[in-house]
Amino acid sequence: MEHKDVPIQTTHLFPVLDRLLIDLLKSLSPEDWDKPTLARLWKVKDVAAHLLDGNMRTISSQQHFTGETPSSINNYRELVDYLNELNATWVKAMKRVSPALLTELLEITGKQYSEYMASQDLFAPAIFSVAWAGEEQSVNWFHIAREYTEKWHHQQQIREAVNKPGIMHRELFYPFINTLMQGLPHTYRNVEDKENTLIEVIITGETGGSWYLQKSTDKWVLITDNNKPADCLVNINPDIAWKLFTKGVSRQQALQNSSLHGDITLGEKLFDMVAVMA
DSSP, X not given: OOOTTOSSOOGGGHHHHHHHHHHHHHTOXXXXXXXXXXXXXXXXXXXXXXXXXXXXXXXXXXXXXXXXXXXXXXXXXXXXXXXXXXXXXXXXXGGGSOHHHHHHHHHHHHHHHHHXXXXXXXXXXXXXXXXXXXXXXXXXXXXXXXXXXXXXXXXXXHHHHHTOOOSOSHHHHHHHHHHXXXXXXXXXXXXXXXXXXXXXXEEOSTTOEEEXXXXXXXXXXEESOOOSOOSEEEEEOHHHHHXXXXXXXXXXXXXXXXXXXXXXXXXXXXXXXXXXXO
């Protein structure tokens, strides 16, 4: 059970999301596995393989095995390139594995993965930082929430590809989008403005909510209490939001399907945020 002081609680959702994934994959036709997804060059089977990779890497790290590690990574771009190569190598190798076996492996490892996440000290230092939020060191609750966003958005990519909705509801979507919003201060880090400038971001509908980003003396911070009108208000619908922040739609497409009020230039910076390693 997660502690009530954890800002974003996700460990209890991994088994829920995992069960929905397995049910989804077992329902697919042979043709479904070959359908294209929003994940660039990856088809449905490739995205499922990537999810298995995440499970197996996490379980292996628990067993004190890290596998091949790079000699050095000097910056964010080098880290992204390294991860992209890891992902591509795995997905290519998994092409020789049948969908049925892939599903079975996901079912087995998903349970171990969820148990591992539930066993963690949520305020201890995480093994990996949340780099897209600008952190060099993160605590476990944030790292785990980031892992949840990975599992949520890749499953949603599969669901979109095969036209089988099922996880676009508040219980599962709100923790996803709330985690992504933690990247706002880093996105605005180089934006100069007067102190107390306020941006309100609304993800519309029952699944979303409101987030407030305020300029302090030397940085932007997320605040929960607000008693002044926003200098800029940005409204984004949930379907556009998850795709925008995971590179599923272009910045321009997202802008055209959203509404901005007040200081438009200030609000447009939001559409540069990417909450995946890319």
